[in-house]
Amino acid sequence: MSAMIYPTSNFAEQDKLCIERAKGVYVYDSNNKQYLEGMSGLWCTALGYGNEELIAAITNQLHRLSFSHLFGGKSHSPGVALADKLAAMVPIEDARVFFGTSGSDANDTHYKILRYYFNAINKPQKRKIITRERAYHGVTVASGALTSLPVNNRHFDLPIDALNILRTDSPHYFSSHLQGESETQFVDRIVANLESLILHENPDTIAAMIIEPITGASGVIVPPDGYYKKVQTILRKYDILIWVDEVITGFGRTGNDFGCTTMGIKPDLMTFAKQLSSAYYPISAAVIPGYMHDAMVEQSSANGVFGHGYTYSGHPVGCAAALKTLEIFEREHIFEKAAEAGVYLRKQLEKFVDHPLVGEIRGKGLLMALELVPNKLKNTRFADGKVGAFAQRACQEHGLIVRAVAGNSIALCPPLIISHSQIDEIIQKLTKALDDTLIYTQKEKLL
Numbered sequence: 001m002s003a004m005i006y007p008t009s010n011f012a013e014q015d016k017l018c019i020e021r022a023k024g025v026y027v028y029d030s031n032n033k034q035y036l037e038g039m040s041g042l043w044c045t046a047l048g049y050g051n052e053e054l055i056a057a058i059t060n061q062l063h064r065l066s067f068s069h070l071f072g073g074k075s076h077s078p079g080v081a082l083a084d085k086l087a088a089m090v091p092i093e094d095a096r097v098f099f100g101t102s103g104s105d106a107n108d109t110h111y112k113i114l115r116y117y118f119n120a121i122n123k124p125q126k127r128k129i130i131t132r133e134r135a136y137h138g139v140t141v142a143s144g145a146l147t148s149l150p151v152n153n154r155h156f157d158l159p160i161d162a163l164n165i166l167r168t169d170s171p172h173y174f175s176s177h178l179q180g181e182s183e184t185q186f187v188d189r190i191v192a193n194l195e196s197l198i199l200h201e202n203p204d205t206i207a208a209m210i211i212e213p214i215t216g217a218s219g220v221i222v223p224p225d226g227y228y229k230k231v232q233t234i235l236r237k238y239d240i241l242i243w244v245d246e247v248i249t250g251f252g253r254t255g256n257d258f259g260c261t262t263m264g265i266k267p268d269l270m271t272f273a274k275q276l277s278s279a280y281y282p283i284s285a286a287v288i289p290g291y292m293h294d295a296m297v298e299q300s301s302a303n304g305v306f307g308h309g310y311t312y313s314g315h316p317v318g319c320a321a322a323l324k325t326l327e328i329f330e331r332e333h334i335f336e337k338a339a340e341a342g343v344y345l346r347k348q349l350e351k352f353v354d355h356p357l358v359g360e361i362r363g364k365g366l367l368m369a370l371e372l373v374p375n376k377l378k379n380t381r382f383a384d385g386k387v388g389a390f391a392q393r394a395c396q397e398h399g400l401i402v403r404a405v406a407g408n409s410i411a412l413c414p415p416l417i418i419s420h421s422q423i424d425e426i427i428q429k430l431t432k433a434l435d436d437t438l439i440y441t442q443k444e445k446l447l
């Protein structure tokens with residue numbers, strides 16, 4: 001491990017693992033030990049590793065046109081084809097697509113585009129964005145401020161006040177139920193809090209609310225039934241746009257094409273990255289409705305050059321990788337197969353319902369988590385994230401890569417191509433790792 005890379009080597013509380021190569025759903029370390037990649041890397045390698053068709057698409061594009069950009073009237077065919085393809089897939093009317101290279105930059109793009117748009121239609125006061133507690137939307141200055149996890153903002157002095165970010169409740173019912181609040185009462189309470197926040201701030205000053213349909217990094221939180229319906233009613237009532245961050249939930253991850261389909265959300269704006277290219281090449285997309293685009297274009301003769309974009313916006317190799325990924329998704333019926341695998345995974349995970357450490361099993365499709373708790377019957381949590389970290393390490397020892405998120409929740413997000421026997425393998429390894437973790441918690445007197 002090089003001491004020159006940070007944070008991997010210097011901020012050292014994590015386990016060291018140097019991954020050398022990969023094929024299908026498996027990765028191999030420098031000692032040639034095999035691991036089942038239960039996290040798709042970082043929620044991204046939808047089609048697994050070493051897909052020859054994707055490698056060929058990328059190589060061919062490198063031979064044909066290794067770089068071109070999308071500024072000043074220039075375009076290139078993979079960029080045009082990808083924008084057309086995405087626009088036809090998303091549930092947004094007359095969709096227009098802006099490309100970047102990461103989920104963070106896609107969210108920053110929307111943050112800025114909302115300002116450009118509301119300035120263009122002469123509503124410059126509409127600039128605040130609502131986000132939720134425990135949300136994760138990236139780490140750049142604006143997306144990092146929309147993220148509500150302390151480690152991502154506290155030490156970086158985020159959010160900067162001028163970013164005008166408002167925070168409302170996380171829709172995680174789990175902590176409430178043992179205190180006697182019903183699911184409906186919980187939803188009604190947090191939706192009422194949202195409405196109070198909007199009224200307190202003045203709806204005319206709020207541009208949008210950003211939503212991960214199901215959260216990832218903050219613990220795979222699936223809001224209770226009815227939550228999104230009520231949230232949307234409130235947002236529509238006050239003319240606040242719905243900005244759906246599909247960076248993790250997009251493209252078959254939750255049992256449907258998009259997380260918003262699974263959760264019944266009608267988006268105005270969407271952001272994508274990760275599975276868009278199955279992580280074979282960095283690419284992101286920020287999608288807006290045609291009417292926003294038209295209003296901005298109308299204003300452009302007064303504004304001059306549109307001053308937003310990255311050198312690698314719509315990199316032709318990234319576009320070629322994404323186009324091929326979407327083609328394979330469609331041709332191989334990957335979303336349908338992943339939905340079916342998701343049903344099987346949940347059924348197998350339900351076997352942990354009686355495990356003394358497992359407090360909640362949650363998720364949709366192939367995006368799942370087990371929350372580890374000291375006492376299933378009482379509303380208690382471990383004081384820190386040591387148990388989750390231990391479980392992650394134990395999984396790794398047994399040849400399974402998972403991710404401890406939000407302290408002690410163990411996330412599972414395997415490639416969409418995972419088979420039933422590979423899911424069985426996840427369960428076998430996880431069983432051993434959870435048993436090791438139980439012994440650890442007993443020895444350390446953490447229960």
Ligand code: PMP
Pocket residue numbers: 042101102103104105107136137138139212216217245246247248273274
């Ligand atoms: N949004 C969500 C929901 C994410 O999970 C992530 C990354 N995990 C991002 C945005 C940021 O994406 P990136 O790391 O590519 O900047």
